[in-house]
Amino acid sequence: MHVLNLGILAHVDAGKTSLTERLLHTAGVIDEIGSVDDGSTRTDSMALERQRGITIKSAVASFGIGDITVNLIDTPGHPDFIAEVERVLGVLDGAVLVVSAVEGVQAQTRVLMRTLRRLRIPTLVFVNKTDRAGARCDEVLRAVTGKLAATSVAMCRVEHPGTRAARTLACTADDADFTARLAEVLADGDDTLLAAYVRDEAALPYGRLRAALAEQTRGARVHPVYFGSAITGAGVDALVDGITELLPAAGGDAGGPVSGTVFKVGRGAAGEKIAYVRMFSGTVGVRDRLRYGARGEEGKVTAVSVFDQGTDVPSPSVSAGRIGRLWGLGGVRIGDTIGEPDGTPPGGGRHFSPPTLETVVVPCRGADRAALHLALSRLAEQDPLINLRQDDARRELSVSLYGEVQKEVIQATLADDFGVDVTFRETTTIHIERPMGTGCAAEILHADSNPFLATVGLRVDPAPVGSGVDFRLEVELGSMPYAFIRAVEETVHAVLRSGGIHGWQVTDCTVTMTHSGYAARQSHAHAVFDKSMSSTAGDFRGLTAVVLARALRQAGTRVYEPVHRFGLEIPADVYGTVLPVLGRLRAVPRTSSPHGASYVVEGDIPAASVHALEQRLPSLTRGEGVLEYDFDHYQEVATPRSSGGERRS
Missing domain, CATH: 3.30.230.10 (Ribosomal Protein S5; domain 2)
Structure with a gap:
């Protein structure tokens, strides 16, 4: 039995969780497909996720395809919860990046694909919602090729897009346009294939192209693109075939030294810690003593479960390639290495921007101050990038944020799970x-x-x-x-x-x-x-x-503020109007160039100005402006602003 640890990633509302439901249904794990709107999906198990209709925490579900066990990890799509995606990337064998056929390639889609390519994670693209009114399949394919990966190949075509009758037809060896595009893309990454292609493109047998497609996809050099609808099921069978044929199975020696990575920490009904571990080498069994983390702590495993047929089931052990849940490691933290570090994959560390916002959390009842600290400490275990800070002098607790939605989730979680009602001070930009x-x-x-x-x-x-x-x-x-x-x-x-x-x-x-x-x-x-x-x-x-x-x-210290590198696509006729606004927001344009009827401006902007730009952009550009940004560096602040006043010792 082979194992594939597969991540499902997307911009929010692209249909990622719906695709997860459809895959579980196709594999026979669930009898009825859950609805995000109704709060009945398998992987959105938190009450808050069901209420809001968004994924907040990564979740694991398992299903079988032939002799392959797929551990499917559903990740949040909202940028405020990018930290959850961050922790998952290091444990994946492959990924499916979901793109909406209606909204197309969005800012978060580009951030995710850049990271997947940088980490060389084999990735398939699934263009979802082909049945929705406004589906633009050909235009989205051009955007995937132009904005995500030039080495993208459409593996099917869509009939009747934008209607409930939309269906996909797999491209075959008889499709001359498909084989020509396939040969062109594959030859660019294979010198032997290129030589044969130059001699006679028509002489390349389809079997050879298909073998090269699997090899280059597993090497993260080519990105096959599938079309379909998670709601109707159109195109999902073709995607499943692509997952089994083109993505690599997990490696690792079950008899080797124990090595794994903790990518999630939960708590059981009695409050005990549960470590979600991807094993890269060796086998961990109940009653084994394990060393973990940079601090060299040691603990005895009291229980193990592995994922199988949709959920996790008790098991005497978890071995290389699999994902398991371990009980008994009381001091474990997200990111800890289990056993020896040598077996973990390259590419660790931070993949996305750090949070650049901060807020002070204030208990509504003064008597809840101690309970609030305990509750936030528990949340920080599950999300270390919350970066809980305590100011003893002012008796304040601060947390780091990616955005306002994350603040709302923290507030609801504290109330629902810990019985602590809180308010927040105004969100400020984190300086260093x-x-x-x-x-x-x-x-x-x-x-x-x-x-x-x-x-x-x-x-x-x-x-x-x-x-x-x-x-x-x-x-x-x-x-x-x-x-x-x-x-x-x-x-x-x-x-x-x-x-x-x-x-x-x-x-x-x-x-x-x-x-x-x-x-x-x-x-x-x-x-x-x-x-x-x-x-x-x-x-x-x-x-x-x-x-x-x-x-x-x-x-002495100097204060620095975070600066984002931004890309702004605007209609050409509003270029002269937008530039002065960028100047007033302290943005520094570095390059600007025409792209058809649009202008693309790239440069730097202080993180503190991004929200204001986002608010003004629709009115400045008739709703046509597209802003992308990502943390780039810190720059010195001319007049340092204190975090609630200077420290005194």
């Missing part, structure tokens, strides 16, 4: 701070200015852009218990996350511990251990926060 120079500070044990039983010295130095935070030691590792050094390191990261001089997260720096010292365990004569005379980890945490604040103040 970077050190301007070097700063040093130290406090010595038993000094009058030091209320803690500890010695801590720290030096803060600037580091290259994009390097994050690096903690180093200039003291001997054995100079004091490792638990104290670990407390200093953890506090350094926590303090820098919570905010620097201007209240924003500090990054791109190296923090070096230059002094250390502690009071050994001691007590009065014939008495038990007295922590008032002996250092504890709490002493080092408290002192580290004070010393680091002084070192940062000496180093």
Whole structure:
């Protein structure tokens, strides 16, 4: 039995979840196709997903096609939940990118395809909604080829598009236009095939073309395009054939060293953590002890389930190639490696832009403050990019966001799942701070200015852009218990996350511990251990926060705001009207060029100005303007704006 871990990706409302339902029905897993509008789909299991009719969390369903078990992962389409897609990409063997035949290639579609191509994930394109009024199949195919991937090949043609009678006909060896296009695209990626094509295109046997199509699709060099309707089922059988023929099965040695990746963390009915793991090598069984995560934690697996015929079922083990759910790993986090890291695939790390918005979460009842912190911590386990920040001085909790819809979902989840009613402060753009120079500070044990039983010295130095935070030691590792050094390191990261001089997260720096010292365990004569005379980890945490604040103040910091790279397609006759608006929004056009009756403007725009541009664009362009943007870099702010006021230490 082969396994294929398949992702379904799309711009919101392209019909991705409906296609998932149709695939499960075609495979015989479900007897009746659920409706997104009615909230009856298999993969949208959250109450909020059913109410809003959108996918918020990635979900796994399984079905069989011949001797292949397909683990199908349905991902959110709304850009506010791109973090869910981010976590799934690293566990896929292949993907189906869904495009609407009515709306066509949209901004999020292009972002997804760029990422799939960059990660070399084999991808099929399914143009959905061919039965809907306004379906533009030929135009959408041209857009797929022109905007998503030049190496796209239509595998079928559509009859009666835009009507309920729309149906697809598979392209065959007898279709001269199809074989010519296929030979042209495949020859461009295969020198041997190219030589044969140049000699005599007509002499290329169809079997050879088909074999080359499978090879190049699995290598993510060619992207077959299918047409159909998830609602009527038209074209879905052809898509299923393409999935089995053209996408690669999962690899991995079930007898090799254990290696897997956690791409989702849920909680069971009793509140226990459940890790969703894609196994790349080895086998994990019940009662196995596993090391996981960068922290080298260890846990005992208490239960295992694997996905089969639509849902997950209890199993004694999960092996290479499969997706399983593991119980018993209490400290597990999203992104953790299970076992050895060597078996995980390349391309890890961030694939999409980081969130650039932030809001303060305020409990409606003051007594709920502790419950709110616990609830947000639970949500941060499931979505680390929420990036929960706590400001102890102002007693505020902040979360990072991709957009306003995500804020609404957090509010509803806190109320429904945790019984905590909240409001939000105005959404602001996330800035960062970077050190301007070097700063040093130290406090010595038993000094009058030091209320803690500890010695801590720290030096803060600037580091290259994009390097994050690096903690180093200039003291001997054995100079004091490792638990104290670990407390200093953890506090350094926590303090820098919570905010620097201007209240924003500090990054791109190296923090070096230059002094250390502690009071050994001691007590009065014939008495038990007295922590008032002996250092504890709490002493080092408290002192580290004070010393680091002084070192940062000496180093000084600059504030930077996020900047997006944008592409704007507008009617040519409004070009002169739009440019001044871009200037007032601090956008910097880099290039502009005519494209038929349109102009395409590309450049940089501060993230804080994007929403205003989106609001003004319809009236400026008669509703014809199309804006795409993606995070590109941070730029220095001339007049730093504090996150709720300067920090004081």
